[in-house]
Amino acid sequence: MSATRVFVARLAGCTVFDPAGDRLGKVRDVLVVYRKSDPPRVVGLIVEIPGRRHVFVSIGRVTSISSGQIITTGLINVRRFEQRGGEVRVIAEMLGRTVVFADGTGQATVEDVAIEEHGPGEWAIVQLFVRRPKTSASLFAKGATVYASWNDVREKTSLGQPQSAEQLIATYSELKPADLASTLLDLPQARMLEVAEELSDDRLADVLEEMPESEQVEILAQLDDDRAADVLDQMQPDDAADLIAQLSEERGEHLLELMQPEEADDVRMLLAYAPDTAGGLMTTEPIIVSADATVAEGLALIRRHELAPALGAAICVTLPPYEPPTGRFLGVVHFQRMLRYPPHERLGTILDQGLEPVTADTSAAVVSRILASYNLVSVPVVDDNHRLVGVVTIDDVLDYLLPDDWRSNDSDPDTPRVPDRTLSRAQAIAPRLTTRGRRTSYGRS
Template sequence: MSAAKVFVARLAGCAVFDPAGDRVGRVRDVLVVYRRKDSPRVVGLVVEVPGRRRIFLSIGRVTSIGSGQIITTGLINLRRFEQRGGEVRVIAEMLGRVVTFVDGSGSATIEDVAIEQNAQGEWEVRELFLRRPKTSASPFAKGHTVFAPWADVTESSNDDPQSARHLLATYEDLLPADLANALLDLPDERRLEVAEELSDERLADVLEEMPESEQVEILEHLEDDRAADVLDQMQPDDAADLIAQLTEERGETLLELMQPEEAEDVRMLLAYAPDTAGGLMTTEPVIVPADTTVAEALALIRRQDLAPALGAAVCVTLPPYEPPTGRFLGMVHFQQMLRYPPMERLGTLLDQKLDPVPADTSAAEVSRILASYDLVSVPVVDENHRLVGVVTVDDILDYLLPDDWRSHDEDEPAKLLRADTSPLEIVTTTAAASGRGKTHGSKS
């Protein structure tokens, strides 16, 4: 194995290959154990393999580290990674910690950790890349950086939020779902520190990808004003699901602090039974009048902040154009729009075969409609035929999948299905077998 010095932060995201050259996954962290006299010893890597599963790769299975890639023996245990007592993740837990120099020259923050092989062939922490505290009051000033052997410093307790900010820098490019998985892997206290440092919008995106128990844990840790700001940034249906898990008193407090328009949408969703179309829908579809042109509608669904499922079709109604709207006229799918000239009016392109569903339609019936007609979304109307929202495929999946689907063991034997089974049918079968589904009406 190459004995070159390797900096851990540069390993994050590096590809892991087997001896045949096939990529196994990517490095997400390095695992070390502390020793009484010597520097921490590297015991392995945390590797993310396809399916977002994180596994433990023993350092003994690594034959080469360098040139932006890692080579293994090919013998890898795909069991999900579980951190053991005494093990410390370098990126998740060491970076950002404050250390004190044993010579009394002050303190510094760990920005990177260098690992290297010793004479016995073991990988160990050999050197730290540190940043001294800044000496200028300027907001643009930074402390100078130094290298120091592990033996020249001692770790001190650190409640400085800079620790969490430094960790977030390594997660900057992650998609919300991947960042959520990364946070779920952190110790509870560390997870809350990082959540505190996320922007309201970023934290809202991450919460939407987390199990409800962790959502509640993080929201309970936030002050009321910050929690309300985060809820404002969430999709109304996700915010309703989360608020329903809180105590009635805390939920009402947060609703009062939210923006009135956002709170109104959430209150409307909470009024519906959780296992109905009204309880599952989102209240922010694209809604336009009948005289909207194809060009104007295509411009609306091109918005970067619009979820793909909501951009697959636009809803045409009479005024007003905010739920509950005027009378619902119909939907126009984006593929239909692509077949007509830019100045064609949407009122002439309505899908006459798609009927809206009443808000009290059962979730099972909505899933059947989506699966039977290969739809991405279905409109929901009230008793006066006014549009109140749409149920999308992802809304149904969130409902049908078991609460712990993010941590399901992929090693469990799968049922044999027909080759022509639709994705929604597969999910429905899986959820039915588990006997569980998420609802915003269940209390934790």
């Protein structure tokens, strides 16, 4: 392999292939160890394989890094990653660090790190891309960026000061919420909490929805009450209800009081249902229109970028009011059916007459069978007065059927689950514990 210099931040998300061209996973970080006098040595890559499991790939197994892809020998141990003492993750732990120039010209923040091959399977850090503090008083001004060799700087550590996570967040900005959640779960606990605190409210809400409940509670405990309430406002009501149910009754009620009244009302309603019922699984934010709405109007509503695909699969038609609990539920119109009619067609004339709603106390098992039997991705939920109160989507049912720790890197995808939820959300206060991923010493020198 010819000598190559690569900036680590550009490796994030790069696909890893075996010699036959089969995809093995994606790079999530680069692992280095510090040396007494020489620049840090690269020991391997942290690679995410299918199932969102993070594994260690020794740098000696890498045969090529070029054009945004990495080729390995194909010999990868799939045991879970565990960071050892003395090892440092470049993206998660080095980016954002403050360094001081050895010549006394000031300090800068590390924005990227270049690694270079010095021999077969021998890689080391050779250069840093750093940004000096801004010199202008303007809020929009940025400091100058410069390249510096490892020996030209030294790291500045201030006891008690958290390391900035801004650069890490920028590096992972393109990750989907589920992938970002998986990446955060694999970070050291202190770093995970630090990064979570610096995420925007809506981004943190999306990530929390993809995390195990114990980590959700842990992160929420680090936020002040006002910030925690803002994040809960951004979450889907059913996910927010699940999270609040894991908190102490006192803090849960306090956060509900701080939330936006409309969001809090939805969450309170969901908390009243047992989790193993349609009411406990449903979301209270389906698309709801009148019978006079047209196909054109319906299609415009499901085109919204922020709408989850399962919620956009069908539109609910009711009498006024059009917020849950609505007026009398009339039926649903599936988006494929709308595509078969002219734009001016009234939705009330093309309702699915064969789909019956379920009641809020219908068991989760029955809801699952209905979705499977009729090849649906959602089913409407009504109260005793036949008013629409929400819809259960297929992802909510999968959340219920999968093992409680399926979001954790330690969960076993082959372990089936026998549902056993008899308490209401309000009673389920104690968080379920999960463990973090572990890795063996395979591939270490």
